[in-house]
Amino acid sequence: MQSVDISHVAEHVGEEVKVRGWLYNKRSSGSVVFLIVRDGTGFIQAVVAKGEVPDEDFEACDRLTQESSLAVRGIIKADKRAPGGYELTATGVLPLHIAEEYPISLKKHGVDFLMDQRHLWLRTPRQAAILRIRHEIIRSIRDFLDEQEFVLVDAPILTPSACEGTTTLFATEYFDSTAYLSQSGQLYMEAAAMALGKVYCFGPAFRAEKSKTRRHLTEFWMVEPEMAWVDLDGNMKLQEELISYVVQRVLEERRNDLITVERDTGRLANIKPPFPRISYDEAVEILIKNGVEFEWGNDFGGGDETILAEQFELPVFVHRYPTDIKAFYMKPDPKRPEVCLSADLLAPEGYGEIIGGGQRIDDPELLSLRIREHDLPEEAYAWYMDLRKFGSVPHSGFGLGIERAVAWICGLDHIRETIPFPRLLNRIYP
RNA sequence: UCCCUGGUAGCUCAAUGGCAGAGCAACCGGCUGUUAACCGGUGGGUUGUAGGUUCGAAUCCUACCCAGGGAGCCA
Known part of the structure; x- marks a missing residue:
């Protein structure tokens, strides 16, 4: 399956592709998990619904921590709710490396701490x-x-x-x-x-x-x-x-x-x-x-x-x-x-x-x-x-x-x- | 080098000289559309270091260390 850079997803609407990157953030609502993936060229949200991916893949989402590396298979869809205009309806989630507890949170940090990191x-x-x-x-x-x-x-x-x-x-x-x-x-x-x-x-x-x-x-x-x-x-x-x-x-x-x-x-x-x-x-x-x-x-x-x-x-x-x-x-x-x-x-x-x-x-x-x-x-x-x-x-x-x-x-x-x-x-x- | 401000949980910050706390993160649980998601629960501390004052110090004093902001110098 073709791997695409997030900056180029607009050219693949409707296609099933693979996005490789790091987990920027994760939200979950019981049987739907939202994975925000970054790959250096951009950010995209992958929507992982229970039953739409193999059970093993859905359970893997639980283990994914911030900045874990992963590949997500899915279909690119235009969606007005998505910040970049597109999201990925997942058909598979493949963790590559589960990151340790990541020091930089999405909240505020001081300059000294950030400079050390x-x-x-x-x-x-x-x-x-x-x-x-x-x-x-x-x-x-x-x-x-x-x-x-x-x-x-x-x-x-x-x-x-x-x-x-x-x-x-x-x-x-x-x-x-x-x-x-x-x-x-x-x-x-x-x-x-x-x-x-x-x-x-x-x-x-x-x-x-x-x-x-x-x-x-x-x-x-x-x-x-x-x-x-x-x-x-x-x-x-x-x-x-x-x-x-x-x-x-x-x-x-x-x-x-x-x-x-x-x-x-x-x-x-x-x-x-x-x-x-x-x-x-x-x-x-x-x-x-x-x-x-x-x-x-x-x-x-x-x-x-x-x-x-x-x-x-x-x-x-x-x-x-x-x-x-x-x-x-x-x-x-x-x-x-x-x-x-x-x-x-x-x-x-x-x-x-x-x-x-x-x-x-x-x-x-x-x-x-x-x-x-x-x-x-x-x-x-x-x-x-x-x-x-x-x-x-x-x-x-x-x-x-x-x-x-x-x-x-x-x-x-x-x-x-x-x-x-x-x-x-x-x-x-x- | 000089002047000013600060240093408390992993992070961001509270705490009249009188029991060291919250939010986030982590961990456990809940939720079928979340946008730094939300809700419930659990664990987490040599208050920068060393002295001093005091019945009692995170809090006041002294020294040192570290950081931030500014000055000088420069791109």
Whole structure:
């Protein structure tokens, strides 16, 4: 007999099929048992009536516990009472494995408990929906860049030194020396862009910051495109097109999952280019107008970002930050060297910075000066300096944080639900 | 690292300084259309840890541990 995925039962109405999955919930009324089965693609209720299945199968229903694995044979029927529109009139029930007492009930649980059970928590409808949306976001990012003829270039995870110098790195033994887990592939992408033109990497990034907020992970995933011959404006243009493409794809392909996570899709539907662009100077004015005591030259805090983002319906670029608060490789604005050709993209609704990027320094002397000013070891950056010695060109790039994008698009209040197995300060299990 | 809040049954939570309880889950029984089904019954506790105050501490005090929320830093 044909096994079908629950997501495809509509194509088999009236046919007798087999559904394989796990028992999500069970209700019984004496001689009728309702088995709610999930198989990862969806949920369906199997109606098991005494006398309609072999007695042995009916009695087996008694033993089935939450999350037991089973196969149910039955006829697919359209039924208005069923949440998905279809149910299965069982002709046979075949338990495969009777689950032990399952820790996650259908009632409310606390976050700490659920995080300890993360490997099982993934089975719940909401978490499964988030993972499918995450998949669609990643797939659409790659489709977009691939269609634009970017080349995927993998950056190393084990690195000899800090890329940006400042943030804390995870150190690990590397034979007789020390290696660090990468916190960004960007510098390597700059090398690749000089070889291939338009490139991107997609991989994990590690930051040993003792951050304890709803926006931070110690291990997260990042897409980092880098482009030769592209300036700040071209960089922002690509970003707004990418983000719009991703949001529209999720709306098209994962609407049911957005409903499951109770996302208000109205605001997402409007995400189309162009996005507003404000300078750091204008951002400071907005903050002061909103009663924030803010001094020019400081970086924005989470609350500041929320105030800025609230001024706009769309994601907003904040460009030309003070050179002093940005990374050493950011190119100063030739007209105004105290600010640099950087741009961050702030997501709406208080989700904060989802992209950080900018135009890189292409002048070898200036880059050399910056490396010394930031007290970085010159010998470690010798290869990076070479990129400016052998045919230096203007180039730009950015880093998009996958988890922050997922949090925003799903409307989640904490980043820990955006990744299958989150790594947080004080949490590395399971 | 700092600030705030919390830790009681497997889970979610109650309990004026005075007998440690409910709902769910588990187990037993009932019900032919249930939608986190419902109804009846049973079992289940070193109140985070260590001290202290008190006739008496889940409750008050001290220290520590753990968690949640926030700050800084960032994607």
